[in-house]
Amino acid sequence: MLFTSIIGHEFQKEALMRAVNENRVSHAYLFFGPDGVGKKLVAIELARALNCYNTGNKANKKKITINECDCISCKKIKKGIHPDVFLIEYGGVKDIKVDQIREELEERLYFKPFEGRFKVAIVDEAHRMNLNAQNAFLKTLEEPPSDSVIILITSQPQALIPTIRSRCQSIEFKPLPEESVFEEIKKREDLSPDESVIASRLSGGSLGRALSLDKELLQERKEIIMKLSDINPNSASQVLDFVESMPRGSSPRDIDRLMFIFDIISLWLRDMVLIKIGFSEDFLSNRDLISLTRRLADGWSMDNILNKIKFLEKTWYAVFRGNANKQIALENLVLGIVD
Ligand SMILES: [Zn+2]
Structure with missing residues (x-):
């Protein structure tokens, strides 16, 4: 038909x-x-x-x-x-x-x-x-x-x-169901199943958005989270190193990439909330990072994790909609997340 x-x-x-x-x-x-x-x-x-x-x-x-x-x-x-x-x-x-x-x-x-x-x-x-x-x-x-x-x-x-x-x-026309986006991505893109899950979660029900996500960053997601979770909050140089590695320019591409990193971190923090509430691993976005995520979630209180999510959102607005100093805002953000 x-x-x-x-x-x-x-x-x-x-x-x-x-x-x-x-x-x-x-x-x-x-x-x-x-x-x-x-x-x-x-x-x-x-x-x-x-x-x-x-x-x-x-x-x-x-x-x-x-x-x-x-x-x-x-x-x-x-x-x-x-x-x-x-x-x-x-x-x-x-x-x-x-x-x-x-x-x-x-x-x-x-x-x-x-x-x-x-x-x-x-x-x-x-x-x-x-x-x-x-x-x-x-x-x-x-x-x-x-x-x-x-x-x-x-x-x-x-x-x-x-x-x-x-x-x-x-x-x-309503957003597409996440499963449909996932199935389409699997067919069309050369991504691992874990990366396809992330792409469909970040798509907001738009196949167009899922297909236009920065594939390079998507493939670096695991590494970004692992690097972030490894930072010692008492080490200024580790915090600075991480911020240096983030796209901070003002070109549309850099802005898109930085927004994408915020999305990646947000999904990861949300995985921690799901773990705290007792959801099964099937519901998590970062299925290849389960033991790391679980270990950190165990060490943090629910309030602490929710505050980190709020802080991430506040920083998003300050950086992308306000006129915050990007460097300082990102340093504070990284500290706020790992501390
Ligand atoms: Zn015809």
């Missing part, structure tokens, strides 16, 4: 398939939910279902039962070269401007479909349309060209003007 290669979102996929089969597809959809959960993939599959040569044959009422359909239409859509299916992206510029909406969306939508049954316009990161662009877009929504379907994709629906939202059929 179409949509089956996309993980999760069973209810949403089924509702869309039914709409296609029953010929009552809405002229505009708003797909909203966190980044990296598959909204764009579902939009592309919907474009495929609407134009697939094997689904539109009303004479034999053929339902959508093709998986890897390789009709010409499906092939072109998958390759991104179908003349009736177009993707509008913001492409790293400041925002989607009114000219882009006019040229890439309006002008193209008002032609009859060239070879498909429907024109499908997918606007990715729709919240990046500036106000002028949104107003221009609203005009299109008010008089939708026939044989066309517009799909807005966004993680921030509240950034769209209410009149846009009310004219679209909204479909919410």
Whole structure:
């Protein structure tokens, strides 16, 4: 079946398939939910279902039962070269401007479909349309060209003007279950099972985020935790050495990597809480560090561990959202955790 290669979102996929089969597809959809959960993939599959040569044959009422359909239409859509299916992206510029909406969306939508049954316009990161662009877009929504379907994709629906939202059929996409992310990561990435567990735990239900995690750091996770737990709080040089080894620059990559180290430490401290409460080892994130984690958790009180987690969170805000001196904040953090 179409949509089956996309993980999760069973209810949403089924509702869309039914709409296609029953010929009552809405002229505009708003797909909203966190980044990296598959909204764009579902939009592309919907474009495929609407134009697939094997689904539109009303004479034999053929339902959508093709998986890897390789009709010409499906092939072109998958390759991104179908003349009736177009993707509008913001492409790293400041925002989607009114000219882009006019040229890439309006002008193209008002032609009859060239070879498909429907024109499908997918606007990715729709919240990046500036106000002028949104107003221009609203005009299109008010008089939708026939044989066309517009799909807005966004993680921030509240950034769209209410009149846009009310004219679209909204479909919410939830974070994916952790097990689904784990299974996907195992299939797609060259990571150990322990690293795949960590990646799925840190994904927040977004496969996109799990796939974009810094693999190098992920593989250094065990070493980072072992080095951290080995620090003698009375040795200033050991604390300094550890801080020196952390990415402290201001490039986006360094910031991402430092945030990732905070996440790694946070998961590890949470493992200690789970051990204290008596959870089985299956629930722990760092399964390859169980004896070390258990030993430290035994030596610390629950209050102590919870305070360390609070301190970690406070430092996160001070470093990434405030303007704390990074060096001093990190030195204090490392001391606060190992002491
Ligand atoms: Zn097809």
